[in-house]
Amino acid sequence: MLILDVFSPLLLLLLSILLPRYGCGAADIPEDTTSEFSVRLYHQLQAAGDQDNIIFSPLSVALALGMVELGARGASLEEIRQTVGFSHLLPGVEFSLLQNLTAALSGDDTHYVIRFANSLLLQEGVTFNPEFLHLMRKYFRADVETVDFSESAAVAEQINNWVENHTESKIRELLSAEDFSSATRLTLVNAVYFRGSWRNQFRPENTRTFSFSRDDGSEVQTLMMYQQGDFYYGEFSDGSQEAGGVYQVLEMPYEGEDMSMLIVLPRQEVPLASLEPIIKVALLEEWANNVKRQKVEVYLPRFKVEQKIDLRSTLQELGIKNIFTNDADLSAMTDGKDLHIGKAVQKAYLEVTEEGAEGAVGSGMIALTRTLVLYPQVMADHPFFFVIRNRRTGSILFMGRVMTPEVIDPNDQDFDSM
Numbered sequence: 001m002l003i004l005d006v007f008s009p010l011l012l013l014l015l016s017i018l019l020p021r022y023g024c025g026a027a028d029i030p031e032d033t034t035s036e037f038s039v040r041l042y043h044q045l046q047a048a049g050d051q052d053n054i055i056f057s058p059l060s061v062a063l064a065l066g067m068v069e070l071g072a073r074g075a076s077l078e079e080i081r082q083t084v085g086f087s088h089l090l091p092g093v094e095f096s097l098l099q100n101l102t103a104a105l106s107g108d109d110t111h112y113v114i115r116f117a118n119s120l121l122l123q124e125g126v127t128f129n130p131e132f133l134h135l136m137r138k139y140f141r142a143d144v145e146t147v148d149f150s151e152s153a154a155v156a157e158q159i160n161n162w163v164e165n166h167t168e169s170k171i172r173e174l175l176s177a178e179d180f181s182s183a184t185r186l187t188l189v190n191a192v193y194f195r196g197s198w199r200n201q202f203r204p205e206n207t208r209t210f211s212f213s214r215d216d217g218s219e220v221q222t223l224m225m226y227q228q229g230d231f232y233y234g235e236f237s238d239g240s241q242e243a244g245g246v247y248q249v250l251e252m253p254y255e256g257e258d259m260s261m262l263i264v265l266p267r268q269e270v271p272l273a274s275l276e277p278i279i280k281v282a283l284l285e286e287w288a289n290n291v292k293r294q295k296v297e298v299y300l301p302r303f304k305v306e307q308k309i310d311l312r313s314t315l316q317e318l319g320i321k322n323i324f325t326n327d328a329d330l331s332a333m334t335d336g337k338d339l340h341i342g343k344a345v346q347k348a349y350l351e352v353t354e355e356g357a358e359g360a361v362g363s364g365m366i367a368l369t370r371t372l373v374l375y376p377q378v379m380a381d382h383p384f385f386f387v388i389r390n391r392r393t394g395s396i397l398f399m400g401r402v403m404t405p406e407v408i409d410p411n412d413q414d415f416d417s418m
Contacts (some may be wrong), residue, residue: 034085035281044314055348057306057402060192066098071333076322083319094171095139111256113198117166118142148185152177166191170349196254200229213382215271222405223302232291239276249287250378264385297377301405308347371411
């Protein structure tokens with residue numbers, strides 16, 4: 001039977017640590033107690049791209065920063081703890097928290113698949129602290145190996161192959177030879193892969209072409225899925241006209257119901273940019289706690305979101321600065337005082353589609369009627385915000401927005417064959 005699959009969101013976080021005076025970089029961020037940081041990061045990315053889709057993984061950022069934090073001391077350590085949201089914890093508790101969280105999320109693969117993979121590549125001939133390597137394996141189960149970064153092409157190929165293998169070939173060619181030099185001393189790689197099927201699956205024969213109105217006033221044709229089913233739904237208001245008054249929140253669980261996608265949709269005539277400023281941690285909790293299970297008519301476009309982010313400037317804006325400078329203290333990694341973070345890249349991919357539905361899509365238009373609607377109707381035919389989260393822990397696996405879904409050309413010869 002054909003199913004709708006929220007298929008393989010995956011994500012990759014790469015940090016290269018370079019000698020001073022070489023390279024740029026970025027680092028990474030949030031997690032369970034780091035919801036505030038997750039939202040702040042989203043707002044930074046939103047400000048950088050007016051009409052762009054967004055996809056990133058706060059959890060993967062938290063894991064990568066956790067690996068950096070293991071080797072940090074002094075101001076470098078405190079900036080990470082303060083900015084990410086660990087400062088209220090006893091020193092070191094965050095590592096057990098990250099370890100337990102990833103174990104809990106990846107423990108049940110009968111209903112969904114979440115895979116975490118961490119790798120540490122060291123420059124040949126550089127001596128690293130044995131305790132640092134031990135803790136990397138203990139808390140992050142990181143693979144540790146030595147390479148010669150001066151052989152930049154070979155190292156890039158090795159890392160890209162590793163990432164591709166751990167993300168079911170969804171993340172390709174993350175890095176190039178230009179990302180490394182003889183100054184590179186250490187590279188941390190973190191990959192997260194997720195695949196889940198809806199608890200309530202869409203029937204592919206109900207998918208039709210549909211007009212999607214972008215916030216810049218243009219329209220594109222997309223494939224719109226439809227179903228009437230039991231979901232968690234609520235209508236909320238910001239109490240002013242900033243977000244256009246009332247907006248809709250729909251929570252769609254995956255099989256097993258531990259993981260879900262939360263979709264936040266403004267009124268059709270209200271740009272998503274009007275709603276985004278009100279997104280806060282307290283609102284995320286309010287949405288999750290106050291949506292009620294009921295029958296809802298759902299129109300959701302097929303969409304594919306992919307984004308590669310250089311997080312250095314974003315993290316510096318959020319308060320993590322020291323690790324990117326000559327004053328960085330990463331002395332817990334090695335006795336040398338001359339290391340700093342040189343590069344951080346996150347690449348995420350999320351696809352919402354029907355598995356094997358190529359032969360089941362019709363080419364007719366669905367009428368945009370809202371007359372005689374018996375149940376609440378969520379018509380996602382304009383930009384929306386989304387979160388993929390664990391409903392038990394509140395951990396945010398992915399966060400983003402869809403400004404433009406998967407675009408199709410009804411006049412294309414290949415379309416009729418669908």
